[in-house]
Amino acid sequence: QRVAILISGSGSNMVALAQSMQGDHPARPCLVLSNDPQAGGLAKAQAMGIPTAVVDHRAFKGDRAGFEAELLKPLRDAQPDLIALAGFMRVLSADFVRRFEGRMLNIHPSLLPKYKGLNTYARAIEAGDAEAGCTVHEVTAELDDGPILGQARVPVLSGDTPATLAARILPLEHQLYPLVLRRVVSGQRDFITLP
Ligand code: GRF
Numbered sequence: 257q258r259v260a261i262l263i264s265g266s267g268s269n270m271v272a273l274a275q276s277m278q279g280d281h282p283a284r285p286c287l288v289l290s291n292d293p294q295a296g297g298l299a300k301a302q303a304m305g306i307p308t309a310v311v312d313h314r315a316f317k318g319d320r321a322g323f324e325a326e327l328l329k330p331l332r333d334a335q336p337d338l339i340a341l342a343g344f345m346r347v348l349s350a351d352f353v354r355r356f357e358g359r360m361l362n363i364h365p366s367l368l369p370k371y372k373g374l375n376t377y378a379r380a381i382e383a384g385d386a387e388a389g390c391t392v393h394e395v396t397a398e399l400d401d402g403p404i405l406g407q408a409r410v411p412v413l414s415g416d417t418p419a420t421l422a423a424r425i426l427p428l429e430h431q432l433y434p435l436v437l438r439r440v441v442s443g444q445r446d447f448i449t450l451p
Contacts, residue, residue, distance in 0.1 A: 257441045258286035260336035262344040267297015268426065269342035269363055269433055274304050276434030283441040287334035289327070291346050307334070313346055324352045340437060341395060350397035360395040361440065363433050365425055367407055368393060372400035377418035377425075388412050388421055390429045392436040394445075406436040408450035 259277065261270045267288070274285045288301035291313040301308045309330035316323035323346075331339070341362040353360060366376035368391040380388040389409040396402035408428035412421060432450055439448065 257283040257337040258335060259283050259338045259340055259437070259441070260287040260289060260331055260334050261285055261301075261340045261342050263288060263290045263295055263297040263342055264292050264345040265295055265297065265343050267295060267300050267343060269429055270297050270340075271300050271304075272430035273340055273342060273434055273437060274301070274306060276438065281438065281441075283338070283437070286336055287330060289330055291323075291327075291344070297343070320349055324349060327352070328355075338437075338441060339395075340433070342433065347399060348395070353395055353397050356395070358394065361392055361405070361433075361437065362395045362400070362402075363390055363392050363429055364400050365390050365422070365429070367391060367409065368400060368404055375418075377421040380412060381416055381418065381421065385412050388425060390425050390432060392433055403445070404447060405440065405445060406432050406448045406450070408432040 261273055263270050270288055277283050277285055285306045288297065288306050288308045290298055290310050293310045293312050298308050311323065311326045313323050339356050339360040367389045371379045387409050389407055391404055392406045393404045394402035410424045410428060428450060435448065
């Protein structure tokens with residue numbers, strides 16, 4: 257199966273996913289697509305021999321439809337069976353998402369349904385939560401709202417800052433996302449949790 261991975265930044269989740277899709281894995285990365293030409297993940301993908309493309313959202317100021325129409329071109333050429341959003345920081349319209357209904361995943365750094373949107377670590381710390389974590393879910397028209405496929409939990413420790421909490425969660429993202437992706441491409445969509 258062909259997996260396209262959309263990124264906006266360092267692409268650490270993209271690297272984890274790409275590294276997992278080797279050997280007897282039923283899927284292979286077919287494209288790494290970024291909205292930011294400066295995304296660090298682009299060079300990492302190229303070093304791994306994965307085709308890359310860039311559609312700079314800044315060239316479509318306020319024209320989301322134009323941006324998404326451009327985004328569709330490399331995706332049409334790559335013919336992915338599945339799209340994995342991995343640190344992709346643009347909100348996609350309902351129309352765009354509907355084209356890939358059931359075939360688009362995202363990783364979000366909170367225990368959804370808590371803390372949809374941004375600043376998830378600060379919000380969990382502010383709220384005095386004992387736990388935090390990350391969630392892989394199917395992407396639907398509603399932001400950070402689709403069916404949850406997997407979650408990973410970590411303790412929130414006293415004295416945690418958003419940075420220390422992020423550092424505790426990110427390695428788990430790199431375990432969870434490949435695990436969920438492998439199950440999805442093998443036809444399993446039942447919920448899993450780490451640990
Ligand atoms: C991570 O916190 C991830 O949860 C969020 O984007 C951040 C950076 O991801 N979706 P990456 O290093 O670019 O994969």
